[in-house]
Amino acid sequence: MTNAYYDDSPLSASTTYRYRVRANNSSGDSPYSGENETTTDAASIISVTLTSDGEIQYGLLGSSESKTTLTLTDTQTAQNDGNVTEKFNIKASNATGGTAWTLGDPVSTNVFKMRYSINGTDWTTLTTADSYQTLAQNITSTSSQNFDLELTAPSSSSDAAQKTITITIQAEQQP
Amino acid sequence: MFVVSDAAKATSETATVTAYVTAKNISVALTSDGSVSFGTINLSSHADTTASGVNDTETAQNDGNVDEDFNIKATTTTAWTLVATPAANQYTLQFCITDCDGAPTWTNVGIDPSYATLASDITSTSTQNFDLRVGTPSSSSSYTQQTITVTVQAAAAT
Numbered sequence: 001m002t003n004a005y006y007d008d009s010p011l012s013a014s015t016t017y018r019y020r021v022r023a024n025n026s027s028g029d030s031p032y033s034g035e036n037e038t039t040t041d042a043a044s045i046i047s048v049t050l051t052s053d054g055e056i057q058y059g060l061l062g063s064s065e066s067k068t069t070l071t072l073t074d075t076q077t078a079q080n081d082g083n084v085t086e087k088f089n090i091k092a093s094n095a096t097g098g099t100a101w102t103l104g105d106p107v108s109t110n111v112f113k114m115r116y117s118i119n120g121t122d123w124t125t126l127t128t129a130d131s132y133q134t135l136a137q138n139i140t141s142t143s144s145q146n147f148d149l150e151l152t153a154p155s156s157s158s159d160a161a162q163k164t165i166t167i168t169i170q171a172e173q174q175p
Numbered sequence: 176m177f178v179v180s181d182a183a184k185a186t187s188e189t190a191t192v193t194a195y196v197t198a199k200n201i202s203v204a205l206t207s208d209g210s211v212s213f214g215t216i217n218l219s220s221h222a223d224t225t226a227s228g229v230n231d232t233e234t235a236q237n238d239g240n241v242d243e244d245f246n247i248k249a250t251t252t253t254a255w256t257l258v259a260t261p262a263a264n265q266y267t268l269q270f271c272i273t274d275c276d277g278a279p280t281w282t283n284v285g286i287d288p289s290y291a292t293l294a295s296d297i298t299s300t301s302t303q304n305f306d307l308r309v310g311t312p313s314s315s316s317s318y319t320q321q322t323i324t325v326t327v328q329a330a331a332a333t
Contacts, residue, residue, distance in 0.1 A: 047188045058196035060241060062331070065199075076192055095196070112196075151196055160200035160240055167192040 013043035047082040048171035051144060061153035064107055068150040070120055078135075078169045079144040085174040086139045089132035090116055090147070090167065098161025101154055103129040113152040114165070120148055138174055202239035203329035206302060207232070216311050219261065223308035226276040235293075235327045236302045242332035243297045246290035247305075250324045254317035257286050267310035268323060275306040284325065296332045 011017065018037040023030040056074055058067050069075050080086045092114050095101035104111040105125050115123040118136055126133060136145045149167065211231050213222040224231040237243045249268045251257045258265040269281035272294055284307075285291040294303040307325065 048190045050190045050192065052192075054190070054192050056192060056194040058194060060197050060199045062199045078190060082188070149192070149194065151194065153196065153198055157198035160198050162195055162197045165194040165196070167194060169190045169192070171188045171190075 011040050013040055015040050042083065044084045044173060045082040046084060046086060046171050046173050047080070048078050048086065048088065048169055049081050050076060050169070051079050052076040056149060058151050061151070063157075064153060064155050066113075066150055066152040069148045075146050075148050077144050077146050078171075080139045080141055080171065082171065083141050085141065086171040087137045087174045088135040088139060088145055089170040089172065090126070090135040091130055091132045091170070092126045092168075093166040094129045095163035095165045097163045099158035101157070101163055103127075107152050107154050109156045110154050110158055112154050112163075114167075115150045115152075117148045117150070118145060123150060132168075132170055135169065139171075197240065199241050199331070200239040201241065201243060201329050201331055202237070203243065203245060203327055204236050204238045205233060205327070206236045207234045209233070211307060213309055216309070218311050218315060219313050221308050221310050223271075223279075224306045225271070225279065228306075228308075232275070232304050232306050234302050234304050237297045237299050237329065239329065240299050242299070243329040244295045244332050245293040245297060245303055246285065246328040246330060247293040248285035248287050248290045248326050248328070250287045252321035252323055254315065254319070255312055255321055257284075257323075259283050259286075261310045261312055263314045264312050264316055266312050266321075268325070269308045269310070271306045271308070272303065275304075279306065279308075281308050287326075290326075290328055293327060297329075 016037055016039040018035045020032045020035050022032045056069055061067060078088055092103055094103055095112060101110050101112045103114060105113050107113050114126045117123045135147060139145055211224055213229060216222045222228055235245055247270055249257055255264055255266040261267050268284045270284055271279040271281050273280060293305060297303055
């Protein structure tokens with residue numbers, strides 16, 4: 001007999017399983033074989049943490065004025081603290097507080113713009129609120145990725161209330 | 176032979192950065208009543224808002240969120256033209272911001288559409304008092320009440 005198989009699931013990660021087999025036919029069951037063992041792999045851990053403070057204070061911005069975390073000396077750092085190589089994605093929310101600002105490009109009344117850069121030179125615009133875009137790829141375990149954020153204020157704002165924007169970094173296993 | 180597949184694993188993980196920003200707001204408001212009645216004044220005379228005059232000092236407040244400069248201008252009336260030195264059918268309007276009830280220094284306001292600097296570097300929520308002095312024409316073709324519109328402008332401090 002060939003190609004006999006046994007699908008044993010679900011299994012736990014990092015666990016040793018021992019198996020023995022025996023044959024069966026019309027005459028009955030054979031004795032058990034000797035034991036064979038195998039250990040499952042460690043579970044893939046996908047995780048990202050910010051090793052920077054996770055807070056950016058852009059302060060007061062005039063109409064259509066831009067400010068970056070470079071000038072604020074507040075570059076952010078995301079670290080792969082999982083155990084597999086990861087891809088980092090980034091998204092930004094609309095700005096809440098008083099009359100909301102909407103993420104968009106170009107800026108206009110109550111519409112603000114946000115861009116990101118991983119080298120301080122090349123900037124990518126976050127085009128749609130709450131929609132992920134690729135920040136960086138092939139981030140190996142324990143490696144980190146610096147990134148800067150630029151915010152451009154609306155051409156006019158309905159109020160002068162402080163706005164809050166949430167920027168989310170997502171880690172996924174590198175395809 | 177035994178084949179063991181991967182154990183269950185997480186598919187993604189997130190971390191967040193929170194950003195805070197506030198739009199600059201340039202704004203000025205008068206905390207005084209915004210109306211001055213100089214009354215009836217002789218030709219070629221002055222009247223002012225100081226304590227020895229009509230006692231109606233005006234106050235402008237920075238109600239924006241950045242340091243501001245205040246500028247001031249006034250308009251020509253229906254019968255009198257605003258000028259730097261009074262003449263026939265021409266009047267002056269001046270302001271004072273320092274020791275106005277003691278030894279005032281009077282400065283001409285801007286003639287619309289131009290502004291003159293009233294005060295500089297007024298911090299948010301701070302106020303600036305100012306007095307006004309009108310100088311009447313040497314002669315007038317009208318003896319009806321004249322109305323002057325005085326405008327205080329706030330600009331981001333330079």
